[in-house]
Amino acid sequence: MRFTAALRRNRLAAPLVMVAALVATGAAYAAIDSSTSAVQAAVTTETSVTQGKMLFAEGCSSCHGLNAEGTTDGPSLIGVGAAAVDFQVSSGRMPMATQGIQAPRKESIYSEEEIAALAAWVASLAPGPAIPTDEDINTAGANLAEGGEAFRVNCAQCHNFAGQGGALTGGKYAPNLNKATARQIYEAMLTGPQNMPIFSDETLPKEQKRAIIAYIEEMRNGANPGGLDLGKYGPVTEGLFAWTAGFLLLIVAAVWIGVKAK
Amino acid sequence: MSDVVHHESSENRPAPAPIPHELRRTDIDARAARRAERQVATMFALSALFAVLFVVSFVGIDPEFEMGLPVIGTTRPLNIAMGVCMGLSILLIGTGAIHWARKLMPDVEVVEERHDFASSDEDKARLAETFGAGVEDSGFVKRPIIRRTLLGAMALFPIPLVVMLRDLGHDPDPAGSLKRTMWRSGMRLVTDSTHEPIKADAIPVGNLINAIPDGLVELEEEEGNLNERAKAVIIVVRIDPADIVSQQGGTAEEPWDYNGVLAYSKVCTHVGCPISLYEQRTHHLLCPCHQSTFDLADSGRVVFGPAVRRMPQLAISVDSEGYLIARGDFAEPIGPSFWEIAQ
CATH class of the missing domain: 1.10.760.10 (Cytochrome c-like domain)
Known part of the structure; x- marks a missing residue:
């Protein structure tokens, strides 16, 4: 008991608790990162x-x-x-x-x-x-850059720029594409399940559908050149992280500057 | 450190008793002071080292090189190294300076005297005297015609400014560019991803196409900006004609749709976000910025959200080859409202 009481009174205790909270916040965001291969x-x-x-x-x-x-x-x-x-x-x-x-x-x-x-x-x-053939969903040699552009024009408005999904009206939502197989992605574009519109082969050619699938798979499995992706939700999680972690850091710094040296 | 002490003015609040000064260990113990000195110097030296390491990593690490790191996953070490080195290089200068101030710089409290705000009676009297003499010398009192014309001039000179500023905001769109887009009668609709014309009969019910006018891409390259794109982008949907409640125009012989194929502006009438979050079963178009929702089966009317104007519809038809064409420009201005638009 005396040991813990002494620990509590230690002048480093408050800053240490804040550092621990900061680390915990970072770890919690790391846990958000999930990608499962289908x-x-x-x-x-x-x-x-x-x-x-x-x-x-x-x-x-x-x-x-x-x-x-x-x-x-x-x-x-x-x-x-x-x-x-x-x-x-x-x-x-x-x-x-x-x-x-x-x-x-x-x-x-x-x-x-x-x-x-x-x-x-x-x-x-x-x-x-009909169910797309293996040739339809073969992404070998697909143009990733073109797929990214087509994805951003046609899909990203609902499914987010990295395929993480998003909210629609009245409780409906565009699901994330993390578990969708290549065949399912193709079929969804072809048939427009639930409230998703159809993207027929005449208006979004097969070649572009293959490139879109390749882009989705690259977003799912590719590297994160910029570091922790924070769930690929963009400004929402990134802003939350910056505000929480940034404020904790500023508080720690303010405490350190303000406490009189012994 | 300095502290402000009130002298005369704080009769009801006595000056606080000075806090007794406690000596720090670095004030008493020369070894502690030397240790603090070494710590500060180490931080500054490390800062310099990280600045050098930044350059080394920038030059030495292959930008394409990827490796797996704990927590982060597969990433590019160059970015991590650059961020860590630059961050520490800046941070260590700051921590070193703070450590220096806390441990080694004098920490005795200093009282700084402050003089009164009010001028002395003598100064006040001299100012009044000088001002009075000036009034007398200028003839401001003696020559009333000068005084009155001056006051009149002072009262009227802001009026030209007011008139001019009022006119600045009168018409934000003298050339009418907010009311027009590049859509013309007979212009083909092309998809925004392949720039191919759209065969009307190949569009199934429930289909969504992000479309632009034929020739927009060439115009963009010519003008070097996206102004026309920002106004002309549309979405094309096909709704079962039985589900279409109303449209913004057209007659039974010349409807604005083509067998249920409808074209609407893609620019939200609230603040202009491009929107194509189309729900094919509800026919609702949702704006992700502020949740304005439009019913494309019912003249694009606002069903929810802050938008006050319906989504403008583009009248379309097909040409002799069966491709979708526009029947003219939008009948009403697209995009966010401005002063001249009555809702």
Whole structure:
């Protein structure tokens, strides 16, 4: 007890507590930095329309109707195409856990084969965008600079300049792209899931889509030449860090200057 | 250190008793003083060393070299080295100076006397006398016609300034450039990423295109600025015609849309942020700066936020080859409001 009391009375105690708080703040921001690499799954080409119809009746029909014609709880899926099904189900957004303003990304409950079967059945109802081929999403040799420009013109307004997402109206949001696979990114541009607009191949050519995917993957996996990225949220986290850490430093300096030397 | 002591004026508040001065260890112990001296000198020397290290790292470290660092992750050591060296080089001069002042410079309290603010009675009397003599000599009292005309002139001379300043703000846009953009009838719409014309029938419902006028890129290079871009940028969306409640103009034969393809300005009418946060199911366009929200299916009206004017719509059509074209300039000024616009 005497030891801790002496420690408290030590003239260095107050500045030390502030330094500790400063370090803790820095460490907390470091923890924000997260980047998870997504695993690119193989596409199954062998599909079974009948298996898809069965899976649909089990897992999807309560909201979308037995023939995907739509109900008051869910929209019609006639003509949405295989790409929309593959995006929604492989990213775990469908089936939704609860009715809500927006379906969040979660672990998919279906296997690759099951998703392919579901997609094949929905695609058999009416023509729609097909699942992009491996060639469509091959980013080898893609122009990163062009991808960055196209991303900033077409995507960054909602998904943030580094793909970290952002808020929309009424509780909706543009999700971050940290876990989206190349195929899912392509499918999202092609089909416009939820409130995202469509960026069709005619108005945003395949070449640019590939470059955009390459840019997103570079932002996700590339180096941070400027040091700690603070979550890549730009002025929000950077400003908060500068104000908090900067003020703590100034207080420590003011205390040191103001305390009379012994 | 200096301290201000009140003498005559603080009758109700006595001067505080001086704080007894305590000697520091460096004042008593010559060895402690020498140690403090060494510490200050070390800080200054280290500052010089880091300045040299800055140059060394700037020259010696490959700018492209990357390595993994704890907490930060993969980064470029050149940036870290430059920042740390320059920061410490400046900081150590400051800490050295403070340490020097705290430990070695005299810390006895010094009283600095301050004279009264008021002039002495003698000075006041002499000023009054001089001023009176001046008034007398100038004839300011004796010659009333001079006095009155001078006062009149003094009263009127600010009027030209007021008239001139008032006119400065009268018309901020004499050339009308705030009311016009480069859009002309028949001008093609091209995408902002590939600069290709847009086939109207290739746009699915729910699609969003960030578009500019054909020829803008050439004009930008010619003028060397982005002024025309700042006014002419648009977004093109396709909404199911059944969902379109109203548009800003057009007739049944010549609507402003083309089969549900609508073009709107991309510049927020609040303070001019470029916006394309379009929600395809609600048809809402959200501005990320101040959350103004426009309903593109209903004449671009404001549904939320600080904007007071609807988002101007651009009338469009297709040419003989099926590409989207403008049917003229915007019917109302785009961008943030200014004085002449009634909401």
